[in-house]
Amino acid sequence: IQMTQSPSSLSASIGDRVTITCRASRSISSFLSWYQQKPGKPPKLLISGASSLRTGVPSRFRGGGSGTDFTLTISSLQPEDSATYYCQQSYNTAYSFGPGTKVEIK
Amino acid sequence: EVQLEESGGGLIQPGGSLRLSCAASGFSVSSTYMSWVRQAPGKGLEWVSFMYSSGTTYYADSVKGRFTISRDISKNTLFLQMNSLRGDDTAVYYCATSDGPRDFQEWGQGTLVTVSS
Numbered sequence: 001i002q003m004t005q006s007p008s009s010l011s012a013s014i015g016d017r018v019t020i021t022c023r024a025s026r027s028i029s030s031f032l033s034w035y036q037q038k039p040g041k042p043p044k045l046l047i048s049g050a051s052s053l054r055t056g057v058p059s060r061f062r063g064g065g066s067g068t069d070f071t072l073t074i075s076s077l078q079p080e081d082s083a084t085y086y087c088q089q090s091y092n093t094a095y096s097f098g099p100g101t102k103v104e105i106k
Numbered sequence: 107e108v109q110l111e112e113s114g115g116g117l118i119q120p121g122g123s124l125r126l127s128c129a130a131s132g133f134s135v136s137s138t139y140m141s142w143v144r145q146a147p148g149k150g151l152e153w154v155s156f157m158y159s160s161g162t163t164y165y166a167d168s169v170k171g172r173f174t175i176s177r178d179i180s181k182n183t184l185f186l187q188m189n190s191l192r193g194d195d196t197a198v199y200y201c202a203t204s205d206g207p208r209d210f211q212e213w214g215q216g217t218l219v220t221v222s223s
Contacts, residue, residue, distance in 0.1 A: 033209040042200050042213035090208040093164040095153040
């Protein structure tokens with residue numbers, strides 16, 4: 001299953017609403033997770049099951065979608081949200097990640 | 107507190123072998139799902155291998171037949187034996203753990219493997 005993400009990068013201002021899209025090459029139901037990675041650090045799991053926010057993750061992060069189309073929305077962008085975001089499917093055991101979306105602060 | 111510490115990376119010639127270790131603390135490697143994920147320099151994430159708590163293993167096509175995931179319960183350590191290494195295996199290798207087979211919840215800091223002559 002191939003995963004694509006759009007955009008590949010974006011620049012937004014503090015307080016902006018930011019939406020990242022992830023698309024699967026075929027239906028993956030809700031077996032979709034989102035990760036945040038900052039330079040030189042390991043990824044951090046934000047959302048699993050397409051929309052379940054992991055404990056401790058700020059509520060400004062929201063995941064949605066099912067089937068082939070998914071979104072990660074940051075409702076009010078904060079300075080610490082500058083990072084690369086990856087989606088990952090677990091519909092089958094050939095797990096795969098999207099290519100990533102780099103979010104920068106203007 | 108869950109902690110994972112990878113080791114064993116380094117510079118290796120093409121065709122060589124290397125064994126990575128991931129020492130776990132705060133939980134038992136036999137009771138959770140463990141995995142290896144890699145990231146080539148400046149690139150995205152690539153899943154490499156998964157070991158279920160049952161011991162069942164899965165591999166990415168890119169490493170199948172060359173890499174082997176295993177665990178030592180007495181040492182509470184996960185391993186990745188990498189044989190027939192190629193240049194495109196150059197990456198930071200992360201181990202990760204999860205309470206289910208769907209995602210990667212906790213990650214180590216990673217160990218760099220460089221395959222070059």
